[in-house]
Structure formats: C-alpha cells, structure tokens
Amino acid sequence: MDRFDPVARTITLDLPKPTLDDNRSHESRIRSALKDSLGQSPWLSLDICRGLPDILPISGYKVETLVLDGPFGWELAQVSTAGRSLRPYGLAVDIGSTTLVFYLVDLISGKVISTISKTNPQRVHGEDILERILFAGRNNGLEILQTELIDLFNSSIQEITAGKGLRPEDIFFITAAGNTTMCHFFLGLDPVYICREPYIPVVNSFDMIRPKEIGIDVHPQALLYCFPNVGSYFGGDLLAGILTSGMHLREEISMLVDVGTNAEVILGNRDWLVACAGAAGPALEGGILSCGMRAQPGAIERVTIDRNNLTVVYHTIGNKAPKGLCGSAIIDLLAAMFVAGLVDPTGKLLRDRDRSRMQQIGGEWVYVVAGIEETGAGKPVYLSQSDIKNLIRSKGAMYTILSVVVQNVGIGFEDIDSFYIAGAFGNYIDPQKAITIGMLPDIPIERFKGLGNAAGKGAVEALRWRKAREEVEEIRNKITYLEMNVRGDFMSQLTGALFLPHTDLSRFPSVAKMM
C-alpha cells in the first residue's frame, strides 16, 4: 500500500503583474492563482500577508509557494522568490511511554530521511504510566511532564535536522501518535480521570494545533496533528497501527495485537472493527522478571534448549556477555523449557530434569540460562519459579483477551487471515514459541506478521498521505470497543489459560503434536 499525496505541496506561480486594469491586492492575486491550482481557496495568515509586498514585486511576481493541508483545507505557509526552491519536511513521532521515535520525512519525495529514538525522560517519575499519572496530579506535576516531552521534542528536532543540514524551521508538519495518557501529557491535559472509573480522558479527538502553541520550535506556520484516541485504554498509537496494517481496507479478517504491559487488540476488516485492551502484566516485556531487561547490548534475545541433551544456546545483542533476558528471549526460553520437560503444564520447575541448571537463589528455585562464568558479572542470568508464574499469568491474560474478542464477534481464530504483531518487541517474537506457551493462538505460522513500530509508521503515513487523517477518523468511528475490565467472560476463561499451553490441548494441535 503506497498512497502518496503529502500534507505539503510546493506550487510555482507565475502571477500576472499588476496593471491599472488588474490591480487586485497581492493577497487576491496569489489566492486566486492558488485556487486555480488547488481547486479551493487557501487560507492566508496575517503573517503571510505581511510578507507579500516584500516578495511579490522583487520576485517579478514569479514565486514558489508552499501550502499545507490544514484542519480546514489548504493554507499558504510560505512564499519565496521562484528558483529558491522550498523543500518542506515533516516530523512523525511515536510518543511511547518508554521510547520516543522521531522520523524526519521529506514531504516532496515522501521518504524518511532520518530516524532517531530517545528514551522518554518521564521514566524518572515512574516506569509505569500509572505512577506518572499520579505524579501529574501533584503540585505542578503535569507541567513538569509536559515540559520534559516538549524539551525532548525541541532537542530532538535540533538534532535530527542538523544531521541533515537542515534547520527546525524546515519542518512544517508534525504528526504524533501515542497512547491516550502520553497524548495528555504531551498536550498538557489532566490525565487523572484516565485511571479512575469510569476511565474518562479529557480529549479523544484533538483538533489540529500549531506546534508553537505548546512551545515546539519549528516553522511558525507549521501544524501539529495528534492521532485521536478511542478511549482511555485505546490510544492513537493503535489507530496509527491499524492504518499501517491496512486491515481496515481488506475484506479478509485480520487481528492486530500490540504486545506490552497492556494487550491491545483489534479484530476486523473493512466493514467492522472490534477493539479491546486489557492488562496482560509487564512480565511479557521482561519488566518485572528477576533477570528481565530491555533490548540493549548484552540482552539475550534468542534462546534454544536441546530437548534431548538439554544444551542451552543463546544469542545476545551485540554479542556481548549476557546481562539479562529481553522480551523475545523470555518467550523463547519458557517455550523451550516446556518442550524440554523442564517445567510442567502448571509452570512448576521440574528440578530432577536438570539438576545442574536448577539452583536456589534468594530462597527460591531458578533455572540458570547463563552462569557466573559466562556473565562475568558475579551473578547468573536465570528464570525463577515466581518469574514463570508471572509469565504464565501474563501470557494467559493475553490469550484470554484474544479469545474473548474472537468469541464476541462469533468467529474462531482459524478465520483470521492476517495476525499483526506490533509493539516494542512485537517484531522479535517468534510466533511458534508464543504458540507453544499458549500466548498466541495456534494458527498457521505464515499468518503472523510483525508490524515493527506501527505507531511511528502510521504517523509517517499521515505525513505522506493527507487523506490518512480522514481515514483515521473513519477507523475510529467504526471501532466497537469491548471494555475488558468489566467482562465476566474474561475471568471465567482465564483459568484455563493459566497452563502451558492451556488446559484444553485441542486448542493447540501443533503443540500437542510436538509434545
């Protein structure tokens, strides 16, 4: 899907020179020429008008104009002497609670010419977003949280433009996608009711603003589009993900899952979309595990265990000495341990199976993946009994959420044609391993598709293709949201999912066959 009609256009105008018979104002002259080109009369700010008498006569009425697709149609954003080519850039931003990713987009070619990612500075106030919401409610907490993001925007804009020999004023359009809470922090909206029943955001649909209104330094005429939310637990990042997947355009049914602390799920096709979000727990991301860590150098990202001789083979990011386990390795590891008979279906470590790797650390039994001699850090990398229990709760919650959504629309997992995995480590999950532990449904492996940074890609799409905003609105209006927190069927079905892979093995024929 490559739809290209960007939010900015440059238009060269050879205007008729003023005469006594054609003494229209500068503004009328340029407006009517643009109207001819655009099919609609553009909006002109007072600042743009003020500059016209300095440019039009000097340029001999041959000018290069830059127009932006604003909230109410085209706007004239810049006028310069023809020949001095205007090259507008856009900035697409994935405002993640952990990481922000900035994409610099050439709005003429449509290409992403630079990408940088930055740790969210708000993490000092809490890894968990709920802690940040509480922080926002104290004193001037919200102002601090907003300022941290705005400052990061400004420094990142400086960095990403300077890296390409550009200036911040070369950026004319910003698109941003984030979850509902992050968007509230970003725009200075009180997030406190998001986490209190009945979970009310201040804003779901943000009318477009000027970046300067919130202190972002780019071109003064620039615009900022923030992807709307569906609700407190279903944000613009997911709408951007749907946009990226294209699932809303096809007849076949797709499912999109954003794997993280919250499992966010969308099921549907071009006619209907059902969404749901529920807490899956941070275990899947490694957040709360004894040796969990982010995907950074030294993190084990892949693990296999030979089911016969129990040999462990792992791979670390950057080929460094192992420091911990990142999300993809955790799923790999639990699947391998289950297949190798190192844990039983309830998640209990079977100590007799490998007495050398089963050790007691801090008063509880663990399975050691890399010993002290391999880590060189005085402590081994392992998965503990309570880690496994946490993992099973998280994967069980994830599977149950998927099941409930599928059942609610009266279909089965087998009816799903494409299964998109988004999220921080979505691209790195091995679907077969996730099936083995009963986290993802047992459907043909080729139906799983990693979306990468779906939110960021959606934000880029909204720069490259100006009708995307309307389409996002259509998606938003089409979505039926299931409130998982208040559903009885979630709790009743969860129990069966708290096993490896499930109490009902007929749901996982490929796993049954392998065992």
Add this chain to the structure above:
Amino acid sequence: MDRFDPVARTITLDLPKPTLDDNRSHESRIRSALKDSLGQSPWLSLDICRGLPDILPISGYKVETLVLDGPFGWELAQVSTAGRSLRPYGLAVDIGSTTLVFYLVDLISGKVISTISKTNPQRVHGEDILERILFAGRNNGLEILQTELIDLFNSSIQEITAGKGLRPEDIFFITAAGNTTMCHFFLGLDPVYICREPYIPVVNSFDMIRPKEIGIDVHPQALLYCFPNVGSYFGGDLLAGILTSGMHLREEISMLVDVGTNAEVILGNRDWLVACAGAAGPALEGGILSCGMRAQPGAIERVTIDRNNLTVVYHTIGNKAPKGLCGSAIIDLLAAMFVAGLVDPTGKLLRDRDRSRMQQIGGEWVYVVAGIEETGAGKPVYLSQSDIKNLIRSKGAMYTILSVVVQNVGIGFEDIDSFYIAGAFGNYIDPQKAITIGMLPDIPIERFKGLGNAAGKGAVEALRWRKAREEVEEIRNKITYLEMNVRGDFMSQLTGALFLPHTDLSRFPSVAKMM
C-alpha cells in the same frame, strides 16, 4: 431589514454523566451535544479542552456553553457551570481616518448598549491619509501607526466595557470596517503601494484572526473580522455601507455616495453593482476652507439667506458663538448665496449685491456670515472667493463622478429609486441645497436618504447577523469597479460641472425653476 442571528450563541447542555458504558472523553461528550444543537461539529481549542476536567465533573455535567461563528464554522469559546449565565458581547468598530466609533453590542439581545467615538490618534502624522502612508514608509512608521490604533482599541475597550460594568474579556467578537489604508495600518500591512500606480493593496480579503494576534486584549478565544476591500480606493467601510443600505437585495436601482475627500459611489441593485471612487477634494468637508471646521460646538451647521433682504440666519452646534462653518453649512451657504444672487454661475462674488458683508480679508474678497461682534473672537466667519472656487471644484468633481457612473451603466439619474448619502456629514446635508449648487443630481427630494454612520452600522450588522460576512463576500464579488483616475470621460465632463449648478441647466430643472 432586521436580520437577527448573531455570531455568538449560548447553549445550555445537560450532558449524560459518564458511566462504564459511556466513557467518552469530556471533549467527545460536549462536542457531540453541541453537534446535535448546532447541526455541525464545533472546533475546540486546546485551551478550552484543558479546562473541561475542571468544569464538567464539578458542574454535574450541566453546563452553559458559548459558541462563536468562526471562519470555519462554530467554535466553542467558553464553558461554565450552568446557572452562571454567560453573556457575550461584541464590539463593532468604524475605523475612520478622522474618528473611530466603537459600538458595544449585546450578542444575545442584539442591542447596541453603548457607543463611544474617539479621534484617530494618527492625525498627528497628517490629516490627509496620504501623509500617513508616507509616514508609514519611514523607519518604524507603520509600527507606530498600528500601535496607536491598537492602544486606542484597548483603552476604548476598557472604557466602553467599564461603563457598563463589564470587562474586556466579555468581548468575544470584533467586527471592524475601515477604508483600505486604515485596515492596512490596523493590521500592520505595508500601505505604500496603495497610493502608487497601479494602486495595489497588500490584502483585499482578510482571513479572520484572533484579536490577541495584533495585541487587542479581549477574551482569548475572541475573533476579529475585518470587512474586505474591493481595491485601494474602495474599502470595507463602503461594503459595510452597502450592507447597511440593503441596496444589494432590492430590484430597484439605488445609488450610495460616501461624501468626503474622496467621493465613493455605488450604483446598482440585487443583480449588479458598479462602484467608483474619485477625488472630490476636501473642500466639501470644510477641510481646506478659510473658516471650515468640524461639526463641533460653535460650528455653524445651518445657514439661510433671505433672497429679498439678504438677511443671514444661522444655527451653531450647541448654540455657542460661531467659530466656523462645518460641511453641511458650507453647502447651505453656497446654495443660499447663489439663489440670492451673491455669486454668479461661475462662482464669482457679486460684490455690489451686499457691500456690507463683502469685505477684503488677507488681500481677497470674502462674504462674511458672522462678523467679529457675533463671533466674539476677533475674527469673522466668512467664505472667501478662493474658498468658493475650491468648493465648486469639489462639487463639480462629485457630480461628474456620479454622472460618469450613471452613464456607464446606460441609465439616467431619474432611474434611481433611492439615493443614499453616507459619510461623516452625509446625514446633515440638505439634499435640496446640494442640488442647488449642482453637487447632487436633481431627482425628487424624497429619494434621498441619509445613512448615518453606514460603516459602523454595517459592522454592527455583521455581529448581529452572522450570514452578513457571506453577503459581504457576495457584494464584493458582484461589484464592477470603474477606475475613475484613468477615465477620459471624467475630465471631459468635469468642465460643465464647474458652474453653479451646471452649464447645462436642463439637468437641474428644479433649480432653473427656482431661479
């Protein structure tokens, strides 16, 4: 014509309270309720959104909202707890080069509740607007001119609101009408090309702005509409005048004349409008005459001369001792002198007719209206020979402009059903006297209608009736503009008009009959 549908509305909303089954955002909740009421989704600024969590829950979701008819549809401008009634006000301003008139309008009742007028502070840089254009071109002249107007706006807003127990923040909408140059000063647009061939304004059609953009302190969400211009010499004040007259809505043909230094003329009906402006000279306003003055206390405003015994009777404003002649009196006086045989058709003073009042002052012959004993100021009030020559040139130019316009559309003056007179002293002109000197065409006297401050009235109309802006645009698009400065027929016809009333007496049958 009373069309009432103001640019602001208050709407009381009893919103459904949030529940788990209806956990829309505050923004969505209020937006959809307003959409139901307005028939369109309103625009919400970030500032308005920020305030919602402070108001909605506390008010029990019963709120009073204020919406404004903005450039792209309705905008939400304020939300408060129901019961605390919102009363929005508007400010209509006639930005005259001599005087600014401010009208405070209650946008719920539509009534003008206060009016104040202020001398244009720019007069220190030149009575004549051309001098101010030159001033604008020097150093930071434009900035000074703009600041003077903005400061006057702010102090007048303080004064007019305080006088009614209100605050500037109670003003949500400003409409302003002025001539093209004044609008350029007001908005900080370079006026220099307005007075140079081919007479190009920077802007004809101003997109709506926020008053705060130019430093006007009213409600932060307020809007400012500036009437558009047709060209350098045909400004928004005249479009406001047409709007006030209603001539653009009727089948019958009307003519509208704004009498001043420039004679601005519109001829037409609901199907067509022809406009023209030409220099008539400042003599008609008294501007350059020996004893000319503004309509202030002590100004003679009416004069009659008994054609038999030559007794002079006059009336001064405020019944003060006479200090000078204002515009209406000047026309009265010349007409009376002509009828009484004190000047001949060429404008020459006939000294023998009244040797007591004909005197020599400063080396030239004058006709004394009020002697030193009456003025008590050591100098008489009089009309000099050169004053009369100036007056005849001005009235001749005025008549010629009217004639050329009428001829250009192929009609005669007798086809004009209503003849509107606008301008500073338009209301005070005695049409019969103006006919007598050959300044206005000789049509039945009841067809003449004074419009008063047509620009100010039009600006008030644009507050009271939100569709006025579209109608102004229709008027503007309908107008055909005749460039009088480049017309040969003007010069060729002027000669005949430089007599009292005209070389061709058949054009003035009522005058011929009277003589």
